[in-house]
Structure formats: C-alpha cells, structure tokens
Amino acid sequence: MNAITKTLVSMSFSLAIAIAVPALAQEPPGSGMPQPIPQTPATHDFTSHIGKVTGHADHGKQDYRRWCVGCHGPYGDGNGENAPWIDPKPRDFTAATFKCRSTPTGTLPTDDDLFNAITRGFNTSNMPQWRPLTPQTRADLIAYVKTFSPRWKSEKPGTPITITPETPVTIDSIARGKALFVKLECWKCHGPLGRSDGPSAATLTDSKDQPIKPYNFSTGGRLKCGEANADIYRDFMTGLDGTPMPSFADNVKPEEAWDLVHFLRTLQTTRPSKENEVLKAAGGKIPDVPPPAAPAQENNQAPQQEQKSPSSGK
C-alpha cells in the first residue's frame, strides 16, 4: 500500500467514525429507534500471536469461509446454514463471550485460549478438533474471528489467572474438596454425585436462553475446556462465560481449589485417575470431617508422605 492510499484509507476511516457519532438520547430496548451501527475497523487490522506464529485476519477470511461459515455463519453470529440442526448452538462471535478462557470472567480470552479451543474442539458439541489445519491457518482463523466484535479493538484480553502448583493428592485433600463442593453448593446444579441432576439442573439456560446441561462427571467424558487438572482448576476460577457456570475466584483460595479438583476427579468414577487410586486405597470412603488444609506450596516439591488420618478406613 503506498502512502497516498494509506492516507486515503485513514481519512475515510476518520470520516466514517465522525459520521457514526452515537445519538445522545438513550433509547430503551424495543423502542423501535434505529440503533447506531458500530463501525468495525478493516479486516487487516486484526492479528493474533501464538508463540512465534502471527495470524492475519486477511488470510483467515478465506479459511473461515471454507471451514467455519457453515455453522458460525458469514456474519459470525452463529447463524450458519447448519445451525438449526445443531445443539448446542454454534458460538456467536459478535458477543465476544467465550467459555474456555485463562482470563477472569467478563474479560476477553487470550489468543492462546482461542487457539487451544480450535485445536481441541468441544466435546459433546459439533465443534471438531482442527488439528489437521496448520498452526498458521488456525492463527489466521483466530485473527479473523476477532473482526466480528468491536470489543477486540476497544479492550485488551484479561490477565490470565495464576494457577499455583498442584498440591499432593491425598484422601484428606479429597475430603476437604468434598466439604467445599457442599459448601459452595456446586451440587445445586451438578448434583450430589456429580450426575448433572441437582435441584436447579433442569432449569438452566445459557445467555441466549437455550437450555443447557451442567457437566455430568459420572460419564467421565472429556471436559470441554481441557482434560488436565489445571484445566478443571481454571474452569471454576474463571467461570464459563455465556453459561450458568460462575467464577469462584473471589471465594476460593488456591489450595482449596486443588482440594476441589481432587474431589471432582473422584466423581468421574469410570475414569482412571490418581485421585480414584487414592480413594480406593483409603477403602473407597471419603471421610466426613476433613482436617484443615495446609497452605499451598510455593514450589513444585515432591508430594510428601502424609500421615494417614485415623478416619480413613482400611
């Protein structure tokens, strides 16, 4: 692009912005008044950065129209031609609200979060894994997805939450996690045994008023936002925006969070895990009154041999 074209483009930009001064009067919803159309910057302004790869929205556009448009639609609003036959519905990129983030609730995800989502796909949905596409293509797609919402220009992604080193998996940790599961009332939706049958489960809707089910731990199915213990930790600390799952970051300390993760793993009764081994070794019963939690370790020490509490059955 030569200098003259650049100047022209930027001039037309400022002109467009000048024209689109929002009306001073504030119109309530449903008043029938035309709403000002937000001006979105040109496609080439959007990029993504995944490690050393830089994605460009210009390149992502063609890829999007080849792979994504069928479900997510040409306007990125989740109304592609396949959408009526899909449940859960495709993500609406115009809201810039994303489930799987490393960032606090209400903030934009990082490029890595979106890259991981495209790569991983979403279990129990129509979103497949996109590993066959090169990392460059996936990065381009992420850059293009940003063009659907002005939020990507007006806001920066949130600061990813800190995940402390995992505490040792012990029967006491599992017991403390269970107490937390009861105290925080996770069971209200997920059910006392994590079978997605809590008293509020049947009434849940997402932010688009579509019915939505809480995760059923007893199936042991792949978790939507990743399979590692750290991913579960992230799930309840950041919340899954756009769904009923809130953020617990204000009320759960890091060591408590690991206790909760360890307990949640035992609800996945059919899935082999260290937590289930520890529970089995303790006789398959989670003690009721847990001893107080030790403060979280600052560095990754080898898990120490803990004293077996007398309450854990032989």
Place this chain on the structure above:
Amino acid sequence: MRTKQVCTAAALALLIAPASVWAGTISGKVTVDGPVPKQKVIDMSKEPACAKDYPASDPPKTETATVGAGNSLSDVVVYISAGANDEGTVPPQAVTLDQHGCRYIKHVTALHVNQDMKVTNSDPTSHNIHPLAKTNREWNKSQPPGSPALDAKFDQAEFIPVKCNIHPWMHGYIVVLKTNHFGVTGADGGFSLKDLPPGKYTVTAWQETLGSSQQDVTIGGANETKTINFVFKGKAY
C-alpha cells in the same frame, strides 16, 4: 451595549453556578390503565432457606409488573433521556443491590455509567450474579453466604437483565444511564427529578413489561416545578 453586558453577566453566572442552585424539578406519578400480566406465585420449595422467609398467607410472586393502590406502577425507571448534560459526572456514592429471600432488592436498580455498584448476599444460600449484558461485558460470579460484597461497574449505558442461575425465578434489571437525573418508582408510583437547570428535556419512563413512553418538558425558571404523569397502557399477557 448594555444588553451585551447583561448577557455576558448572565452567561458567566450560568457557567459559575453550581448545579444545586438550579432547583428546577420534574415530578409526577406513574400509573397503568388496564390489566397487567398476572403475577405468578414463585415455588421456592427447592430452596427451603428462602422459602421460610415468606408466610403461607403471602407467598412470593414474580415482579414483572407490580401495581399498587390507585393503579400506581412500581419499578419504573424515569429518567432524563435528552437535554441533561451530566454524562461525565459520576456520583461518588455506590449503589447497593442486595439478594435477600432469593430475590433482588430492588427488583430494578438504576445507576450512572461507571458508578460503583456493590452486590451483597444476605441469604444463607449461594447465589450467582449473572448480568446478561450485551453492550457491556457479560460476567458471572458466585457469591456464597457470608462472602464480602462484590464490586461492579458498567461503562456503557444499557438496560441489563440480571439473573441467578441457581434460582431460576430470580430476575431483575440493572439499568445503566448516561444521566444523574433518574428515579425508580416505589409502591406509590411517584418520581421526582431534581436540580434541573432551565432548558428543554425529554423524560422517559421505562417498565420491563409495558415498554417505555416519553414526554417533553421545558423548565423555564430556576425554581420551577413541573408535574407530568405517565399512564401506561395495560397488557394482559
């Protein structure tokens, strides 16, 4: 020449005068003419901690349209939608939204853009605060019993439905406005917009079920009080 000086003096006075000098007031009452949707009894049996707050003779009901004596309408936001130039002045005090008896107190909370809001939980049960914002950022935070107040701010004007996913009957509105001249009607349907400098204003009244209506009002003198009433048309469903 003389007139010019007078005008300048008047203009200067306008510039220097603090807002409180302008004691123009627009007040009145909001009523409804006709039926409103029948409010349903809320079954809180799944949440005994809240159900016990309500006597059997007076069960909790939905609040999508609450009519009082003389057809007065509660939970109506009345605000200056055009004419008031106070967009940039954010009130220093915080607005409180409480959760009590598994309901939002108040059902409709109005505040200025960027004004502090404190969300508190007075119930012995967990809630999650989920403002379903479209223009602002949507967020969703859990608040177990006994946890400290949550701080929130909204930087865009918007009528935001707020809900608790754990208790599906919990619905309310957080109304973020670009003006400081607003009120939310109580049981008597009354409102009063104070401290208005002389000028032309558009007053809007908004009710979540019955919609909104507007009236133009001119405040002529510095201490003038104008009375306007809003009468919403009923809606059976």
